[in-house]
Amino acid sequence: MKSGILGLAAAALLVLGCGAASAQEEHDRHVGYYYPHPQTEETYIARAEALPQAGRQMRIGFVVGYTTNQLERPYPPDYVLYAKGAEAQKLIIAAVGEHRMNTLYRARAVLAMMTAVARTMPIFVDNGVEDSFTFFDLAKLLGFEQITVTDGDEFAHRIFLE
16 A cells, blocks of 8 residues: 555644534535535644645645555455545545444544554655654645545544644
8 A cells, every 4th residue: 555655645644623614614515525514523733744845736646646556456445535625635535335434433543544554654754753643744744734534425524634
């Protein structure tokens, strides 16, 4: 899995807070199309800053690399990634299959697995942050502003990256 990520993103992740929908969220055109209205939200204060070269092309490249790597496996993926928004600044992680990522705990387990993979990347290891940065910090390095995880049915959780 990491080879696809490394090839396109090597140049490049909790403070829980649930609350009412923001004005931005109320106008989110992806709600109802890619995922239901998020039931929970949190804001992650990233330990990383976005890379100066982080842009739409890099974020889309990350998703393409990740997806390509998943499709090279001998079994179907459990979840898929999308980069959406005018600048591809919104990362969506959607389960494909029943009873996957349908609770906050299962979604966090997938995110923890993604952190484990991210921590093997040279950008973390070479900078000595492999034991403190998370997948959320990687997403921030790439310039993502939010991550939404969903079961693709009834559950969605949104993480704002600051």
